[in-house]
Amino acid sequence: EAQVTQNPRYLITVTGKKLTVTCSQNMNHEYMSWYRQDPGLGLRQIYYSMNVEVTDKGDVPEGYKVSRKEKRNFPLILESPSPNQTSLYFCASMRQGVNTEAFFGQGTRLTVV
Amino acid sequence: EDQVTQSPEALRLQEGESSSLNCSYTVSGLRGLFWYRQDPGKGPEFLFTLYSAGEEKEKERLKATLTKKESFLHITAPKPEDSATYLCAVQARNQFYFGTGTSLTVIP
Numbered sequence: 299e300a301q302v303t304q305n306p307r308y309l310i311t312v313t314g315k316k317l318t319v320t321c322s323q324n325m326n327h328e329y330m331s332w333y334r335q336d337p338g339l340g341l342r343q344i345y346y347s348m349n350v351e352v353t354d355k356g357d358v359p360e361g362y363k364v365s366r367k368e369k370r371n372f373p374l375i376l377e378s379p380s381p382n383q384t385s386l387y388f389c390a391s392m393r394q395g396v397n398t399e400a401f402f403g404q405g406t407r408l409t410v411v
Numbered sequence: 412e413d414q415v416t417q418s419p420e421a422l423r424l425q426e427g428e429s430s431s432l433n434c435s436y437t438v439s440g441l442r443g444l445f446w447y448r449q450d451p452g453k454g455p456e457f458l459f460t461l462y463s464a465g466e467e468k469e470k471e472r473l474k475a476t477l478t479k480k481e482s483f484l485h486i487t488a489p490k491p492e493d494s495a496t497y498l499c500a501v502q503a504r505n506q507f508y509f510g511t512g513t514s515l516t517v518i519p
Contacts, residue, residue, distance in 0.1 A: 302454075331507065340511035341455075341498065348505060356506055388454050396462060400445060402454035 300325050304389050304403035311379055311410055319374045319406050321389030327401075329392040330372040331356065332364065334385040335405075341388065347372055348394075379410040413438040413503050417510035424517050427488045432513045434499030435481040444482050446475050447498040449512070455498055458484075489517045 302323045311317055323330065331346035333356075343356030347366040361383055363375040372391075376383060386407050392400040414437045424430055436444070443462050447455035459468045461477040468475050472493065474485040484497055496512040 329505075333507075333509075338511065341500070341509040343507050346505060346507075354505065357508075390454075398443075398460060399457045400447075400460075401457065402447075404454050405452075 300401060302389055302391050302401050302403040304387075304406050306406060307404065308407050309409070311408070313380055313410055314378050317376050317379060317408075319376075319387060319389075319408070321372045321374065321403060322370050323372075323389075323391040323401065324370065325391060325393070325401065326369065327391035328369070328394045330366070331390050332362070332372070332374045333388045333390065334358065334383075335388060336385050344374070344387075379408075381410050384408060384410050413501070413506075413508050415499060415501055415508050415510040417497075417499050417513050419513060420511070421514045422516070424486075424489055424515070426490060426517055426519050429485070429487045429489070431486070432484040432497055432499075432515070433481060434484070434510055436499075436501045436508075437480075438501050438503035438508065440504045442502040442504070444477055445500040445502070445507075446473075446482070446484055447500065449496045449498055458497075486515070489515075491517045491519050493517050 305320045328349045332344040333341045335341045342358045345364040347353045389403040418433045446458040449455045459475040464479045494517045496514045498512045500509040
């Protein structure tokens with residue numbers, strides 16, 4: 299089954315404690331990206347990756363890091379989380395080209411206290 | 412500035428009452444316009460991708476159309492199970508920009 303898998307689904311952490319949210323896709327997609335979703339602001343892109351070892355900033359990259367060492371995985375790293383990073387996070391993947399479909403993970407609800 | 416605006420914010424329909432959702436955009440270098448459905452607590456579910464003005468795509472009771480400045484998602488004879496938030500996104504260069512969505516409620 300084609301899917302994007304995020305872990306964990308829920309996470310409560312304290313300010314400053316480094317954390318990683320994992321994302322894996324089984325469709326051999328080149329393009330992967332991370333979003334945060336906040337009430338009234340919609341989905342905003344944090345980082346994206348066009349392929350292995352190629353990453354770039356989206357609209358709201360401050361406070362986040364990513365890496366793309368393998369095609370299937372695209373982890374999101376918060377080196378020193380702060381309360382304003384409390385949000386619902388989604389990972390997505392997409393094949394490049396026309397008539398493409400985009401797939402989202404189930405989301406990670408992060409609370410930073 | 413790249414921008415996507417969806418209207419209305421919320422829409423209540425009687426079952427069988429057809430309507431349209433609007434997505435207007437201002438981007439440079441449009442590579443595609445995407446429609447998604449999102450149910451509470453879940454990730455967005457892909458519906459359509461449109462690439463050029465005049466293009467139309469259909470799926471069951473949904474039909475998406477695209478002009479140079481906006482897209483419409485037409486819902487024909489909706490059912491209660493169509494209740495969800497519908498999101499529009501544009502791909503400009505390699506980035507994605509989302510609207511804030513239209514929350515649709517279909518009343519039996």
